[in-house]
Amino acid sequence: MNQQLNIGLFGFGVVGNGLYEVLKQSPATHAVISRICIKNRHKQRSLPPEIFTFTPDDILDDPKINLVVELIDDAETAYLIVKSALEKGKSVVSGNKKMLAAHLPEFIGIQQKLGVGLLYDASACGSIPVIRNLEEYYDTDLLQSVTGILNGSSNYILSKMYNHGVDYAEALYQAQEYGFAESDPVFDVGGLDALYKLVIITVHAFGVYVSPDEVFNFGISKITGQDMQYAREKGRKIKLVGQVMKDPENGLSLFVMPRMVTPDKYIYNVEDEFNGVVIKGAFYDKQFMFGKGAGAYPTGSAVLSDITARGYNYRYEYKKMKQKKGLAFSNNAIVQVYLRYEEEADLNLFNFEIIRERYSSDDFRYVTGLIKLSNLQKIKHDLSDRNIFLAEI
Numbered sequence: 314m315n316q317q318l319n320i321g322l323f324g325f326g327v328v329g330n331g332l333y334e335v336l337k338q339s340p341a342t343h344a345v346i347s348r349i350c351i352k353n354r355h356k357q358r359s360l361p362p363e364i365f366t367f368t369p370d371d372i373l374d375d376p377k378i379n380l381v382v383e384l385i386d387d388a389e390t391a392y393l394i395v396k397s398a399l400e401k402g403k404s405v406v407s408g409n410k411k412m413l414a415a416h417l418p419e420f421i422g423i424q425q426k427l428g429v430g431l432l433y434d435a436s437a438c439g440s441i442p443v444i445r446n447l448e449e450y451y452d453t454d455l456l457q458s459v460t461g462i463l464n465g466s467s468n469y470i471l472s473k474m475y476n477h478g479v480d481y482a483e484a485l486y487q488a489q490e491y492g493f494a495e496s497d498p499v500f501d502v503g504g505l506d507a508l509y510k511l512v513i514i515t516v517h518a519f520g521v522y523v524s525p526d527e528v529f530n531f532g533i534s535k536i537t538g539q540d541m542q543y544a545r546e547k548g549r550k551i552k553l554v555g556q557v558m559k560d561p562e563n564g565l566s567l568f569v570m571p572r573m574v575t576p577d578k579y580i581y582n583v584e585d586e587f588n589g590v591v592i593k594g595a596f597y598d599k600q601f602m603f604g605k606g607a608g609a610y611p612t613g614s615a616v617l618s619d620i621t622a623r624g625y626n627y628r629y630e631y632k633k634m635k636q637k638k639g640l641a642f643s644n645n646a647i648v649q650v651y652l653r654y655e656e657e658a659d660l661n662l663f664n665f666e667i668i669r670e671r672y673s674s675d676d677f678r679y680v681t682g683l684i685k686l687s688n689l690q691k692i693k694h695d696l697s698d699r700n701i702f703l704a705e706i
């Protein structure tokens with residue numbers, strides 16, 4: 314049954330505004346935003362003041378509000394709001410990937426215990442319905458990997474640099490101006506946003522929860538023209554890629570890092586703020602989902618889709634978690650990488666299995682070779698201060 318939804322909205326930033334507009338264009342959705350809880354008392358707002366409150370309990374304790382939509386970017390506050398709303402028996406829609414990636418096991422438990430519903434398709438890949446598809450359509454036995462461009466801002470920056478020669482700082486500024494980037498863009502360009510999305514995707518693809526702390530992530534913030542030039546000379550583009558893959562021994566590997574992508578790959582042509590997800594499986598080979606991954610309206614429309622789904626009482630069932638297929642996460646996989654570095658000491662951090670190629674001139678040094686994910690994971694926190702760039706090849 315399509316029930317009437319009275320929404321209490323938390324946050325009225327880029328996505329909150331986008332949702333408000335998208336909802337206005339969607340009269341068939343039996344949902345109204347009754348109250349909006351915001352933090353900033355001084356910001357000029359486009360709606361009548363009586364709809365706003367600064368007190369979360371005005372929403373959480375209002376019995377007429379049966380759906381909480383959480384669209385704030387403070388993960389800790391978002392966690393408290395979502396938990397409290399679920400425990401009070403309200404349905405919740407959230408777009409907060411950092412918060413979800415950290416707390417999914419607890420939220421899954423609460424949903425199962427109390428029979429409440431938490432939907433978050435909007436949290437991964439903006440307008441692309443990747444979570445619900447993985448949840449409903451794909452069987453774990455046949456599924457082999459999910460690979461994708463999961464962060465619109467990084468992809469926007471890389472596209473502008475590669476295709477238009479825009480410099481990194483200007484491209485990042487544009488991504489912020491368009492509302493693609495997080496309020497702290499380090500989440501985007503450091504590969505964290507993609508990592509959180511990958512963790513969420515993995516739960517619905519393979520039924521395994523992996524804490525973000527255990528997964529190697531490296532972003533694009535250190536990229537230079539030399540890296541772009543290297544890729545160009547090899548006929549490749551650099552894309553920030555998140556990947557989860559199953560090996561024949563039921564091991565599951567996850568990582569986020571830039572990749573030198575050849576033109577025959579689906580993601581080669583994914584440009585600007587678009588995202589692209591390649592789902593690979595036995596018997597059907599590859600399938601590709603493509604769409605806008607960031608921005609007010611694409612993400613607002615994904616939130617709307619979650620709202621509509623709650624109107625029909627849709628819930629994720631986490632079937633794959635219940636099936637217990639014996640999949641085990643590990644960082645044992647070996648990846649082939651390009652490493653551009655400045656100091657020998659930086660190179661020495663990396664414990665390569667094999668070095669395949671080595672180049673050194675006055676101002677450009679790189680190696681390519683094979684390295685275990687566990688070695689990369691071990692040094693992940695040492696990499697952020699160094700002038701190095703790493704990409705899978």
Ligand code: HSE
Pocket residue numbers: 436438439463464465466467493494495501506606607608612
């Ligand atoms: N900052 C995110 C991105 C927004 O650039 O993809 C959508 O999750």
